[in-house]
Amino acid sequence: MHGFNPETYGDSFADVYDRWYPDVSDTDGTVAKLLELAVDGIIVELGIGTGRLALPLIAAGRSVRGIDASAAMIAELTKKPNADQIDIIHGDMAAVPFGAAGEASLVFVAFNTFFNLPSAHAQASCFASAAEVLAPGGRFVVETFVAPNxxxxxxxxxxxxxxxxxxxxxxxxxxxxxxQSIRGQHIEFTDGGVRLRPWFLRFASVTELDDMAKTAGLALEERTADWQGAAFDSGSEQHVSIYRKPLSD
Ligand SMILES: C[S@@+](CC[C@H](N)C(=O)[O-])C[C@H]1O[C@@H](n2cnc3c(N)ncnc32)[C@H](O)[C@@H]1O
Structure with missing residues (x-):
């Protein structure tokens, strides 16, 4: 990758993220499903951003840890009410541990954020870290678009x-x-000049994701086309995949 780093996306979009993407996905449906899945224990969000999903989880009384590579995104999050209740880790979700082994009931990565990881190696490493922090029976939920050919x-x-x-x-x-990668730039022209907002995605098919999960010791429990449980089929453009750690070895 050339000049794109773990913090690139967040640093590029932090100042506009909440304004440009207030309704990027089904926030209420996502939060409802995550609350249903996380019975107890810590919830870990990868790429927590400005807290669109984490703050409602906090409001519902859950313990949330968030990981983000971008100091600028974390700065936006920490301006918000109740953000001080989130345990925030500034780091790359392909590289930092997500917490003590076995302490989380749920790890999730929403809205294509998993594809911000730039290589198959980084993505596999993220699956391994998620499996490590999950308690037996815990779940790792991944929401992304369906990889194109x-x-x-x-x-x-x-x-x-x-x-x-x-x-x-x-x-x-x-x-x-x-x-399997896309390099992009949102190029903003105003009277004041030009602002570049770079981003990078490395997409993976559901089969590749399932293989990464398996290697990490997780099994696919459910795959739907959205957070409301719509059936996933060959025409689906997005998926919500729930992987589960076995209850015992
Ligand atoms: C599309 S935003 C999603 C934010 C939030 N989860 C939401 O759904 O609104 C992606 C977030 O992931 C973060 N991110 C991207 N690559 C990352 C990495 N390698 N490690 C940790 N965070 C990363 C970005 O900084 C950004 O905050």
Whole structure:
């Protein structure tokens, strides 16, 4: 990867994340399902961002730990009421431990954040850390888009993201089919100048994710097309995959 680091996404979007993405996904449905899955024990969110999901979990009385590589995202989160109740770890979810072995009932990574990990190796390492922190019977939930066939993607793309009277945002992308990766830039033009917001995704098929889970000692318990339990099928564009650690070895 060239110039894209674990903190790149968060540092690029922290100042606009809440404004640009207030309804990025089904927040209420996500929180309801996570509360149902986390019976007791600590909930660990990977890529906690500005707390869209973690703060409602705190409000519901749960203990939440959040990991994020971006100091700028964490700074936005800590401005908010009740953020001081979250145990925040500043670090790369491919590299830092998520806590003491066996202390969590639920680990989750929502809204494509798992694909911010730049390689199969980093993604496998994240699965291993999730398995490590989970108590027996605990769950790791991953929400991402369904990986496209890499050869179906244009090598390069440019599209219009936003056109306002005082600004234009364009999205430029470059796909590497072999690496299953997309490098992107949201390029914001205003009278004040140009602002680049880079991002990087390494997508993986559900089969590849299931293999990573298996290697980490987790088994697929359920896969749905959304947080409300819609059936997952060949036409689904997203998935919520719930992996479970065995109750005993
Ligand atoms: C799309 S945002 C999602 C934020 C929040 N989970 C939500 O659903 O609104 C992705 C978050 O993951 C963080 N992130 C990206 N790569 C990371 C990594 N390797 N380790 C830890 N956090 C990372 C970013 O800094 C950002 O805060």
């Amino acid at each position: 890499p050869s179906d993607l244009p090598r390069r793309g440019l599209s219009t993201h936003t056109v306002d009277a005082d600004r234009v945002v364009l999205t430029a992308t470059e796909t590497n089919a072999q690496e």
